Amino acid sequence: MTAETNSYRSILDQPESRFPLDVGEFNSKIRKLFHASLTTQWNPSTVIDWDGIDTSAYSPEQRTALRTRWSRRAWGEYGAISESPALQIRFCHDRVDPDAQLYFSIRSQEESRHAEISYRLAEKFGGYIDAPADDYENSVSTHGVRRLALDADTSVECTVAALVCSAEQVIFNLFKHIAEITTQPAIRKTYQLILRDEARHCAFGWYFMASRLPGLGADARKRVRDAVVTMIEKVELNGYQIAWLAPESEASSAQIESDRILWQAGLGASIEELEKPVFVSSLREIRDRMKREWDIDLPTFYHPRTGKI
Numbered sequence: 001m002t003a004e005t006n007s008y009r010s011i012l013d014q015p016e017s018r019f020p021l022d023v024g025e026f027n028s029k030i031r032k033l034f035h036a037s038l039t040t041q042w043n044p045s046t047v048i049d050w051d052g053i054d055t056s057a058y059s060p061e062q063r064t065a066l067r068t069r070w071s072r073r074a075w076g077e078y079g080a081i082s083e084s085p086a087l088q089i090r091f092c093h094d095r096v097d098p099d100a101q102l103y104f105s106i107r108s109q110e111e112s113r114h115a116e117i118s119y120r121l122a123e124k125f126g127g128y129i130d131a132p133a134d135d136y137e138n139s140v141s142t143h144g145v146r147r148l149a150l151d152a153d154t155s156v157e158c159t160v161a162a163l164v165c166s167a168e169q170v171i172f173n174l175f176k177h178i179a180e181i182t183t184q185p186a187i188r189k190t191y192q193l194i195l196r197d198e199a200r201h202c203a204f205g206w207y208f209m210a211s212r213l214p215g216l217g218a219d220a221r222k223r224v225r226d227a228v229v230t231m232i233e234k235v236e237l238n239g240y241q242i243a244w245l246a247p248e249s250e251a252s253s254a255q256i257e258s259d260r261i262l263w264q265a266g267l268g269a270s271i272e273e274l275e276k277p278v279f280v281s282s283l284r285e286i287r288d289r290m291k292r293e294w295d296i297d298l299p300t301f302y303h304p305r306t307g308k309i
């Protein structure tokens with residue numbers, strides 16, 4: 001998301017100031033999310049009846065498509081595991097509300113169970129693939145948030161607005177759509193479990209921003225807007241979540257084809273015709289909500305496959 005420059009200043013190079021340390025409740029909505037997370041734990045190793053999945057019921061093409069899809073999902077969740085603690089360090093550095101600091105510790109844990117359940121599904125259907133094809137790596141490997149979170153010159157509001165209120169919100173809407181059209185019980189359950197967690201992750205972003213925006217001046221708000229635009233244009237519209245939005249390549253075509261195979265059998269994927277309206281309305285909802293709640297105007301977006309959004 002950001003180009004490597006010599007002027008990058010990391011918060012890790014700045015002196016730490018921890019005290020006075022307050023861990024009291026400042027933001028009751030975020031504290032409630034923290035407590036909700038504590039009472040809705042699930043264990044990837046036992047939440048699914050792994051032995052009950054009869055993989056011989058699926059064709060070799062379906063199994064290949066499944067291991068590919070869930071490997072890809074694991075890469076995405078791994079990205080979250082690596083960025084979430086970076087954000088937590090940032091929250092502590094910036095001494096934001098303690099509620100946010102506490103909440104993010106469990107948010108990281110939730111991302112780790114998403115990674116594990118994705119890995120287990122990939123293993124079940126033929127084996128986890130540990131790296132994307134070379135020509136696909138730019139689309140799926142990272143959205144640069146870990147670096148951004150530690151960048152002293154990028155505000156925490158920019159990062160949360162881009163990562164949570166934009167990228168995570170888009171994933172949530174896409175997953176909801178996919179869960180609705182999935183008939184394989186273990187896969188449907190996996191999506192539902194992840195969605196329950198992600199609903200809280202998204203709620204966190206909007207609660208957090210609501211608490212921070214009143215303190216931001218015009219310049220800081222413009223930077224929030226620019227961070228969101230960069231995330232949507234350079235990451236989402238580059239196919240970070242959706243293969244048919246990625247630049248055309250052998251790997252993205254293969255992904256589109258394998259998603260079609262899964263969609264046909266209700267195995268937890270969707271196709272361009274169905275995903276497009278979900279994606280477009282998701283971006284529109286984000287724009288409307290940012291206008292309504294933050295008074296921030298997002299521009300019209302464009303992608304050759306969607307037209308103007």
Ligand SMILES: [Fe+2]
Pocket residue numbers: 077080110111114194198
């Ligand atoms: Fe996740």
Ligand SMILES: [Fe+2]
Pocket residue numbers: 080111168197198201
């Ligand atoms: Fe998440």
